[in-house]
Amino acid sequence: MSEIERKRSARTRKLARIPLGIAGRAAVGYGKKLAGGDKGEINAQLSAKAADQLFAVLGELKGGAMKFGQALSVMEAAIPDEFAEPYRDALTKLQAEAPPMPTKTVHRVLDQQLGTKWRERFKSFDDTPTASASIGQVHRAVWSDGRDVAVKVQYPGADEALKADLKTLGRFANLMASVMPGTDVKPVLAELNARMEEELDYRIEANNQRAFAKVLDGDPDFAVPKVVASAPKVVVTEWMTGTPLSKVIKHGTVEERNRAGRLFALFAFSSPARVGLLHCDPHPGNFMLLDDGRLGVIDFGACAPMPNGLPPALGRMVRLASEERFDELIDLLQNNNFVLAGKTVTDREIDEYLRPFTDPIKSESFHFTRSWLQKVAGTAADFNSSQFKTARSLNLPPEYLMIFRVLLGGVGIGAQLDAEAEYMKILAEWLPGFNEPEDDDDDRARVLP
Numbered sequence: 001m002s003e004i005e006r007k008r009s010a011r012t013r014k015l016a017r018i019p020l021g022i023a024g025r026a027a028v029g030y031g032k033k034l035a036g037g038d039k040g041e042i043n044a045q046l047s048a049k050a051a052d053q054l055f056a057v058l059g060e061l062k063g064g065a066m067k068f069g070q071a072l073s074v075m076e077a078a079i080p081d082e083f084a085e086p087y088r089d090a091l092t093k094l095q096a097e098a099p100p101m102p103t104k105t106v107h108r109v110l111d112q113q114l115g116t117k118w119r120e121r122f123k124s125f126d127d128t129p130t131a132s133a134s135i136g137q138v139h140r141a142v143w144s145d146g147r148d149v150a151v152k153v154q155y156p157g158a159d160e161a162l163k164a165d166l167k168t169l170g171r172f173a174n175l176m177a178s179v180m181p182g183t184d185v186k187p188v189l190a191e192l193n194a195r196m197e198e199e200l201d202y203r204i205e206a207n208n209q210r211a212f213a214k215v216l217d218g219d220p221d222f223a224v225p226k227v228v229a230s231a232p233k234v235v236v237t238e239w240m241t242g243t244p245l246s247k248v249i250k251h252g253t254v255e256e257r258n259r260a261g262r263l264f265a266l267f268a269f270s271s272p273a274r275v276g277l278l279h280c281d282p283h284p285g286n287f288m289l290l291d292d293g294r295l296g297v298i299d300f301g302a303c304a305p306m307p308n309g310l311p312p313a314l315g316r317m318v319r320l321a322s323e324e325r326f327d328e329l330i331d332l333l334q335n336n337n338f339v340l341a342g343k344t345v346t347d348r349e350i351d352e353y354l355r356p357f358t359d360p361i362k363s364e365s366f367h368f369t370r371s372w373l374q375k376v377a378g379t380a381a382d383f384n385s386s387q388f389k390t391a392r393s394l395n396l397p398p399e400y401l402m403i404f405r406v407l408l409g410g411v412g413i414g415a416q417l418d419a420e421a422e423y424m425k426i427l428a429e430w431l432p433g434f435n436e437p438e439d440d441d442d443d444r445a446r447v448l449p
Contacts, residue, residue, distance in 0.1 A: 100129045212277065
């Protein structure tokens with residue numbers, strides 16, 4: 001490809017190929033089954049072809065299309081096994097791979113963002129990208145002072161593409177759900193829309209990263225590269241070497257997977273209190289295990305300001321749910337606008353609906369597995385299940401949207417890692433309201449818009 005496709009009509013046609021292609025292949029497969037073909041083999045072939053198309057289309061288009069695929073990749077562990085493997089591989093590719101933009105385009109962006117003498121700021125610059133993602137790609141270079149650095153360059157036209165894709169994907173939401181059985185894509189799209197402008201300005205990302213790097217400098221558990229330079233469409237940070245979380249998921253030892261799962265949860269729950277920010281892009285492409293055992297974190301484009309930490313009401317909700325104090329929990333949910341006006345929910349419905357969050361803290365240690373997640377997510381996607389009916393009565397207030405995105409992402413990554421850790425201990429230490437006496441005056445989220 002020469003440039004990111006900017007025309008909305010062209011991008012819409014390409015995105016439409018995914019659901020239409022799935023429907024066409026399903027019809028062909030049905031015909032083959034009627035003709036006596038092996039059902040399992042035919043289904044496997046259909047899934048593999050659909051997954052290849054998924055990566056090809058979303059990776060080629062980049063923009064919102066690819067960011068949508070990256071967001072879905074977090075929850076691939078919830079896909080039933082009969083569909084999972086082809087999509088697992090395709091979505092993993094979307095975490096760090098996509099067709100790169102031409103060298104001349106990269107140089108043009110650097111001319112515009114760092115000045116036409118940008119080469120003087122580097123001792124060397126590798127024109128071949130080390131990673132290509134949704135709205136930008138990363139190049140390795142050596143800064144003028146000798147430091148190894150990562151240079152993230154935004155694709156020209158990424159802003160137009162992102163906006164066009166999210167609008168198109170919203171129209172295709174129901175059909176797109178067939179690509180990822182058991183996954184509700186609408187909340188994913190709502191979140192991407194909400195954070196769009198922030199992710200397009202790399203100066204915001206650089207400031208977020210500076211805040212994390214300052215607080216976590218020298219931390220025994222986490223590493224964040226320092227920012228070297230930034231502009232609206234380019235950000236330069238120190239280079240960090242580690243094993244990507246996607247490789248830990250596939251090839252890591254039990255010890256490595258457990259450590260990664262524990263550190264991911266600790267990072268998510270402790271950051272708001274320590275940094276005043278919540279890292280809101282929890283897919284494996286943004287995390288790595290360093291040789292010294294620390295969890296490396298990159299890509300701070302999506303962060304939610306939380307100067308007072310996580311809202312205490314969230315901790316109380318989790319505690320009440322885990323202790324099955326449903327009358328108090330339902331009152332708290334209603335007080336915080338989680339239940340739609342005129343709707344009611346039963347104890348059993350709430351209990352089943354919140355299992356992805358409460359199961360991990362009903363014992364000192366919890367083992368996240370794909371089979372467990374498929375069980376709790378599969379019933380939630382069943383139109384006849386109590387979880388599905390409960391979801392239609394509940395509302396996710398805007399101030400909690402990113403929080404629940406991160407929580408769900410943590411659940412998905414924990415299951416991908418097959419990790420076991422003392423999650424109860426992490427929540428007890430870092431989730432406000434979890435161990436605190438109730439205070440009705442402090443029951444509402446304290447999150448900046």
